[in-house]
Amino acid sequence: MDMSTPALLENYVAGQWVAGNGERTALTDPVTGDTLAYVSSAGLDLDAAFTFARETGGAALRALSYGERAQRLSQIVATLQANRDEYYAIATANSGTVAADSAVDIDGAIYTLSTYAKLGASLGDAHTLLDGAAVPLAKDASFAVRHIFRPTPGVALFINAFNFPSWGLWEKAAGALLAGVPVIVKPATATAWLTQRMVADVIGAGVLPSGSLSVICGSAAGLLDRIGPFDVVSFTGSADTAATLRAHPAFAERSARLNVEADSLNSAILLPDATPGTAAFDQFVREVAREMTVKSGQKCTAIRRAMVPIEHFDAAAATIAERLAKTVVGNPRNESVKMGSLVSLAQKRAVLEGIAALQTEAQTLYDGNRDAAFVDADANSACVAPVLLGLRDGAAGKRVHDTEVFGPVATLVGYRDLDEAVTLAKRGQGSLVVSLYGNDALAMRAPALALADAHGRVHAVDPSVAKTQTGHGNVMPQSLHGGPGRAGGGEELGGLRALRFYHVRSAVQGPAALVEALTQDAAELPK
Template identity: 55%
Template sequence: MKLANHLCGRWQEGGGEGLALLDPVSGEPLVSVSSEGLDLAEALAFARREGGRALRAMTYEMRAAALTRVADVLQAKRADYFDISLRNSGATEADAGFDVDGAIFTLKAYARAGKVLGAGRCLREGARVPLAKDGVFQGQHFLVPMSGAAIFINAFNFPAWGLWEKAAPALLAGMPVFVKPATPTAWLAQRMVADVVEAGVLPPGALSIVCGSARDLLDHVGECDVVSFTGSADTAARIRNHPAVVARAVRINVEADSVNSAILGPDAVPGSAEFDLAVKEIVRELSIKAGQKCTAIRRVLAPAPVARALADAVAARLAKMPVGNPRTTGVRIGPLVSKAQQTAALAGLAKLREDAEVVYGGDPDFVPVDADPRQAAFVQPTLLFCEKGLAARYVHDVEVFGPVATVLPYADAAEAVAIARRGGGSLVASVYSADPAFVGALVPAIADLHGRIMVVDAAVGSNHTGHGNVMPTCLHGGPGRAGGGEELGGLRALAMYHRRHVVQGGPAVLELLSQEAVDAALLGA
């Protein structure tokens, strides 16, 4: 079966045989995708013209209601999406839930939040600015929905959440969505779009999808489009430097590589709640999605006196987690999504081993449960230990996109800060400590290089939302090598899809233009 593309308000099949999507356990071909011969310029124009116009004619609360209907459609098809996740991504039930349920949760969160914007169609920012002594000439800042398309070029690891965490704020803002999912796992995103289109809960042109190669898509971007990319730093650089993007100053949002850290404080000793919470979270980050998360823990920073004990505790837990075919009862960790990803992960692991010793895993003869290693795309969960600290050549730069992490001992808080910052910009760091002096010094010292910092102590306990779990109400993104982008953060995300401008004129003019505007301060409420 070849997956169709939804463009110009209708389903269109690309030419040729297409590229096969495979089961990462058996290697069996599932479906194929192709964008060959499709008119992407006209598809973008249709989305802007038809979808954008219809969405902008709606109020914020009307668009919020549409998001609720989208979420209801997806909820009704949840079992189908879990099946596709199992077959195309090798997802365990927990993995599929992380992706599919996370997508539905995010949509519902934006549907609820959007109601506070009421019957407005644009945003009024701040008070009027007097520009003449007698008040007859003033300035007012506004934010209006951009008249282009929100173009999403997504990663393979979250075909459901990766689509809807971007689409929810874009649709709520009034911009049509044009998504190009990563090819290896495009089936789930395509099926979700198909179900939403069939349900008729969004205007024609509000939701488009092209599967397979992006081809000349970026050649046709315009000044009022937004391009949001999740993936490698190399691809991000090509997008940023694309001639059309540069010439038209197209707004770009990027989430790229990230060597995230978990940091134990000096008080997180064996037997303490903080130590146990850290061990549990490190193991969870190595197991969920087989470590294929942009937010997964890649480096574990621990005080030198407890670093070995921490590594041993993590290794002991990993040894109890069966790795193999997710269809088999008891399996806790599944495969990577493809043989190509397996090859890339093993190559990265080889580099890390030049800096570090293997504490657990890394067995070249590893045999997964109920799977042929010659056909399947497994990587054995691997924990390494690196004594080199800041002198390590690869540990701070190579992100192995799989179930791999490295423990690094540190001597004092200053060295912990230096090692965390050596990652060059990360999506998230988690801190396990109840020591106010340590936390108070560490967090401000690493904050400018991290999009999110999660602090866990005994009082928080298991109530935290997770190192790798992205909440729709909190910022997702990071500086430097993490891409420099920002997503989510509640209604703050709508700013990406609005254009700020100032109108200068008399009070009557500004009052007229403010009639359909709501206070932009609500975005940060």
């Protein structure tokens, strides 16, 4: 693909490609600093965009059955697979990711869409989803009630983060489109190119009804002002921004639904029986090092706090540092590089400031930046090498339990007993995921249950699943993605559970014959 002449990426709204007519924002290569493209959303007719999506796109999607919409997801999968090589090139240039990290985003999105295509096919020709059995409301059962789900007659607005321009769109859109709800996506500006290109390919393939999918690149100004009572918004980003969104009249007054995925201080816990030299200890070390370096630590599910019994602190510190020292950092175009850059110089500054803040209470166990020799990249690039910090007495810490550094950074935290480990994990005030590493699966039951109320996902690993476990940070479409408290309180994925966010549940009360007739052209939504 030709990247020599930066182009203005157009927006797709109201069934048309439209260029913004205001100030442009440059998208850059985080390694070389080269300008790759420009974006602008100025001058768009947002009222027309939202009306067209609701009335034209929504009506056309709802006219299809769940099975037919699932077929459209399969066609999207085929379209994306046909263009994978170009997506990888865009990710390398705009996100600074090595091929393996680009795969997490691009192939992860394709797998998620494929999964929902299969799940949706199981709903067949249904246009309505049933929620449980009919319940008599009269002694003679002549009058009854049945709860049903119908697609919300609004639009789904996605305000996405910079770290997953592909998966961030499609893991949300899979559920929305299958539900019959049109999508408008506003990708993070820094890495909007990949999102915009994927939307362009799907629109060009003609696999969706007009108005089903729109993309707006640039400023988000004015988007929430168009959100009505039947619209839904899914936001991925900082807790501070999420707090601002929640106060917007769209939610505070018009009661539109808002799903939030925000900050998360995820933990990995080495259980007391996983002593150095055991398989579980080795798995813990591998997973911590891997989660620090995959996508340069720019994952909402990455391990931020690695908790170990105090007596194993030194052994864990040495073995994790040894693995990190083998990480080759630099320009992702060089085949020897195993970890690319952060997505921008702004993110680099934020990460370095975050490291400095944590260093005020934690010691530095390993810092790859001290003698950094980035491959085919210099100090002006957005490259940052892995940094492992340590706090032997985890209970004495404050910042390590409330400061998320969104990069290749983690803190090794010592604990005295398992009860303290659970307490320390919960000091994150709600997280997306916590992982447990031990040699006895049954011994994981108590901590798994104790941690479940503060985490969206509990990921347990013993030696029997070392080769089959899906990874602490990998979000599988069959599992819930989200978390309580600080993590945003949202829920995504989880198989067909994802459909509930895009539906309105209603109780239909009436004569038994009517209630029975509701089962026609309907399918039970799996629990």
